[in-house]
Amino acid sequence: STKLFGISLCIVAQVFQASMLVYEEKIMNQYTVPPLRVVGMEGLCGILVGLILLTGLNAFNVESTPAAVYQLQNSTPLLLAVVGSIFSIAIFNFSGVTVTQQASAVARSTIDVSRTILIWAVELAVGWNTFNSLQLVGFIVVAAGTMIYNRLLVFQALEPSEEEKALTDVAGHGAAAVPM
Numbered sequence: 001s002t003k004l005f006g007i008s009l010c011i012v013a014q015v016f017q018a019s020m021l022v023y024e025e026k027i028m029n030q031y032t033v034p035p036l037r038v039v040g041m042e043g044l045c046g047i048l049v050g051l052i053l054l055t056g057l058n059a060f061n062v063e064s065t066p067a068a069v070y071q072l073q074n075s076t077p078l079l080l081a082v083v084g085s086i087f088s089i090a091i092f093n094f095s096g097v098t099v100t101q102q103a104s105a106v107a108r109s110t111i112d113v114s115r116t117i118l119i120w121a122v123e124l125a126v127g128w129n130t131f132n133s134l135q136l137v138g139f140i141v142v143a144a145g146t147m148i149y150n151r152l153l154v155f156q157a158l159e160p161s162e163e164e165k166a167l168t169d170v171a172g173h174g175a176a177a178v179p180m
Helices: 002-030 035-059 065-074 076-102 105-126 133-149 162-172
Strands: none
Touching: 002 035, 002 076, 002 105, 035 076, 065 076, 076 105, 105 133
16 A cells, blocks of 8 residues: 555656646746746745645654754765755756747656656766666666657657548648548
8 A cells, every 4th residue: 555655646746747847838838937937936836835844744743854954964965965956956947947938848848858867877876876777678768768759769660651641731731631
């Protein structure tokens, strides 16, 4: 039941992230908002939600803010990792909002895949993670899927036939599709 709960949380997080990206794209198309302002507004909302959650988690003894502050004060590597994480997330979010504004939420989500692979590579290089061949296979599958979706890799067997292309073109221009 713990595994099912964890999987459920992952699915809910993915749905939330996808909804946020689509809503972000809608707002960026509807209003002229600089990407840095969007990131700042999202960050402010994130801080408020985080403070509310942290207050509740501290009240139920799930989290201990004083212990976390103590660890940050007494561990320079931990402090540097937290500060580095904050800056990398800020840069990543700014880049992501810019991609959403210039392209689309779909383009942004496909680029997000590269972030996971990059983080894994850095973890391996720094020694924070151990190599796992199954993870490598998973990353290869995800990277290949992303490249196929973005048409960086093209397989003729996956391409639509000329007839399907013609039907799509006819349907896309408002004319009725030709019955088969």
